[in-house]
Amino acid sequence: MLFATALAALVATAAAAKDSRTFAVLHHYGNGPLTTCRADPIVSPGGPSSHVHTVMGASNFGFNTTGELLRQSRCSTAKPKADLSSYWFPTLYFQDPATGLLEQVKFYYMNVYYFFEPTNDDIKAFPLGLQMVSGNAMLRTAPSKSGANQLDPSQGPIQPVQITCPRTSYDPPSYPADSDGSMAGIQDPNNKGAGIGFPFQDCDGYASPMRVDIHFPSCYDPSAGLTNYQKNMQFPTSAPGGKQDCPPGWIHTPHIFFETYWDTHSLLPRFQNLIGKASPFVFSNGDVTGFSAHGDFISGWDEEELQHIIDTCNAGEAGIDKCPGLKLGVNDDSGSCNIECPVDEVIDGKLEKLPGNNPLAGWGHGTGNVAVASSPAAPSASSSPAAAHSSPSQSPAATSEKQTSSAAAPPPPPPPSSTTLVAVPASSAKPSTPVDVAATTSKPAAPPRTTAPAVVVTTVYETVTVWETKTVYVDNGTPAPTQAPQTTNSKTADISGFKYVGCYRDAQTRVLSGEVLPNLGLVSNTACVNYCASKGFSIAGTEYGGECYCGNGLSSLDKLDEASCSMACKGDAGQTCGGNWALTLYTKGGAAPGTTAAKRHAGHNHHLHHARVPSRRHRR
Numbered sequence: 187m188l189f190a191t192a193l194a195a196l197v198a199t200a201a202a203a204k205d206s207r208t209f210a211v212l213h214h215y216g217n218g219p220l221t222t223c224r225a226d227p228i229v230s231p232g233g234p235s236s237h238v239h240t241v242m243g244a245s246n247f248g249f250n251t252t253g254e255l256l257r258q259s260r261c262s263t264a265k266p267k268a269d270l271s272s273y274w275f276p277t278l279y280f281q282d283p284a285t286g287l288l289e290q291v292k293f294y295y296m297n298v299y300y301f302f303e304p305t306n307d308d309i310k311a312f313p314l315g316l317q318m319v320s321g322n323a324m325l326r327t328a329p330s331k332s333g334a335n336q337l338d339p340s341q342g343p344i345q346p347v348q349i350t351c352p353r354t355s356y357d358p359p360s361y362p363a364d365s366d367g368s369m370a371g372i373q374d375p376n377n378k379g380a381g382i383g384f385p386f387q388d389c390d391g392y393a394s395p396m397r398v399d400i401h402f403p404s405c406y407d408p409s410a411g412l413t414n415y416q417k418n419m420q421f422p423t424s425a426p427g428g429k430q431d432c433p434p435g436w437i438h439t440p441h442i443f444f445e446t447y448w449d450t451h452s453l454l455p456r457f458q459n460l461i462g463k464a465s466p467f468v469f470s471n472g473d474v475t476g477f478s479a480h481g482d483f484i485s486g487w488d489e490e491e492l493q494h495i496i497d498t499c500n501a502g503e504a505g506i507d508k509c510p511g512l513k514l515g516v517n518d519d520s521g522s523c524n525i526e527c528p529v530d531e532v533i534d535g536k537l538e539k540l541p542g543n544n545p546l547a548g549w550g551h552g553t554g555n556v557a558v559a560s561s562p563a564a565p566s567a568s569s570s571p572a573a574a575h576s577s578p579s580q581s582p583a584a585t586s587e588k589q590t591s592s593a594a595a596p597p598p599p600p601p602p603s604s605t606t607l608v609a610v611p612a613s614s615a616k617p618s619t620p621v622d623v624a625a626t627t628s629k630p631a632a633p634p635r636t637t638a639p640a641v642v643v644t645t646v647y648e649t650v651t652v653w654e655t656k657t658v659y660v661d662n663g664t665p666a667p668t669q670a671p672q673t674t675n676s677k678t679a680d681i682s683g684f685k686y687v688g689c690y691r692d693a694q695t696r697v698l699s700g701e702v703l704p705n706l707g708l709v710s711n712t713a714c715v716n717y718c719a720s721k722g723f724s725i726a727g728t729e730y731g732g733e734c735y736c737g738n739g740l741s742s743l744d745k746l747d748e749a750s751c752s753m754a755c756k757g758d759a760g761q762t763c764g765g766n767w768a769l770t771l772y773t774k775g776g777a778a779p780g781t782t783a784a785k786r787h788a789g790h791n792h793h794l795h796h797a798r799v800p801s802r803r804h805r806r
Contacts, residue, residue, distance in 0.1 A: 328367025
């Protein structure tokens with residue numbers, strides 16, 4: 187009887203899904219993204235892409251990713267095991283107003299909303315290997331005069347992206363009043379917390395820093411094919427009864443929506459003087475406006491499992507991994523899924539130029555959109571003209587991503603053995619030999635370079651059944667890399683009665699969460715310990731060279747080797763303040779740290795009319 191009742195409820199849910207929206211959020215787990223890498227198998231197959239992307243999803247992501255290859259992945263950052271898809275988007279950088287140097291903004295986490303809209307169509311699972319791109323990587327001018335999303339093709343040009351900036355107060359507003367987009371972003375008239383372009387204010391909402399939002403189309407044209415990302419997708423059109431329908435003969439798929447969170451607030455002491463005047467942030471493609479927000483997706487879903495989710499699940503923000511009846515289960519979020527980028531280059535640290543040598547453009551750096559330029563050709567790949575595209579899903583103001591490799595300033599002459607990147611049509615051909623990127627360990631960070639290195643493409647034979655093409659850098663007579671400054675740290679010294687107890691692993695949910703990122707200015711161990719002690723906490727930790735955390739216990743105890751905590755403190759170069767997801771930990775009297783139950787923040791609600799409101803951070 188109970189089984190029959192439950193089955194009837196599931197059937198009712200499936201039937202009601204066409205008349206009202208249901209949804210479930212895809213959460214990720216692990217330490218950081220899958221990889222951060224100049225790779226894009228949709229737009230730049232066969233070799234390095236024009237700019238750096240932050241990548242989530244399955245471990246077989248690489249230069250020539252396919253659905254079949256993704257289904258063979260050893261792991262994924264996605265919690266449901268059925269999802270071996272790839273999700274990626276441009277990495278966010280910070281340009282230090284004091285030095286002009288560029289560095290990565292710390293990536294917090296990502297959510298992917300799977301919306302199942304009211305429609306007269308049958309909503310079907312993504313076919314394996316479906317490729318989608320949303321947003322326009324070439325934009326440096328405002329895509330519209332409104333800061334709002336526009337997702338209905340019958341109502342005009344599609345505008346699928348926004349930047350959300352949760353704040354404790356919206357007085358003054360995040361964007362200058364009456365902005366037309368020529369020198370600043372534009373406020374969403376219906377939501378004080380969102381708009382198009384980078385905001386000119388600090389996003390200081392509780393546990394929710396600046397967020398980049400990307401809607402993807404949900405109508406697939408099977409006649410165009412899985413990989414024709416320029417033409418195979420469009421957004422559905424409004425129909426009577428508040429429904430949204432696809433054109434006849436098209437397949438209605440889930441509507442996915444990326445939320446990517448970036449830790450911009452911790453950088454406030456370094457751009458305080460820009461508040462209300464400008465933004466210090468830039469996408470990895472050189473866009474200082476934020477108008478070029480975009481994302482990419484290749485489906486690696488088990489189609490039967492995704493169809494079950496579409497038909498039966500309305501788990502909401504609890505997550506797809508909470509959907510009933512998942513046959514393939516969920517991944518163990520006590521671990522982490524990470525791979526090595528196939529492009530061996532410096533992408534973080536203090537950089538004079540963006541990786542790929544992308545020039546800064548937009549607002550104070552020049553006007554106009556970026557012209558289609560070049561991309562590095564893949565070995566054995568023939569070049570063919572890449573046609574400018576405007577798919578049915580997007581107007582010219584919101585077309586899919588193209589490439590650029592024009593330089594901000596003339597680079598030094600390359601050595602004879604380098605491959606010169608010139609403005610030629612991007613290659614759309616794939617090399618005949620498939621590339622499988624399956625490395626599982628991260629390389630140590632290389633010191634920042636002061637000159638553009640030569641690019642040499644080599645082929646390395648792995649002991650598995652595939653060849654791996656990797657791009658490596660050699661100096662060939664160019665000046666030697668600048669070495670990172672050496673730091674010392676008197677870790678045995680007491681600070682206000684606190685003693686150093688070791689280097690411990692942190693996580694997206696924060697293992698030390700009594701007080702997170704207090705505004706101390708330039709952080710040192712001394713400043714952090716003194717602050718935590720003054721607030722009555724017994725544990726203080728510093729991380730990533732400039733972050734402070736306080737608490738009375740850790741949610742998990744995972745001690746790391748000392749080399750993991752080796753970043754110089756921004757407030758005292760003679761001290762080391764943790765590392766990437768690594769805490770330099772001090773406790774009162776030197777007591778061994780204990781554990782405490784991790785606290786979850788209340789979830790946010792994003793499913794009503796796409797309203798973007800200040801939100802609390804999700805556990806990943």
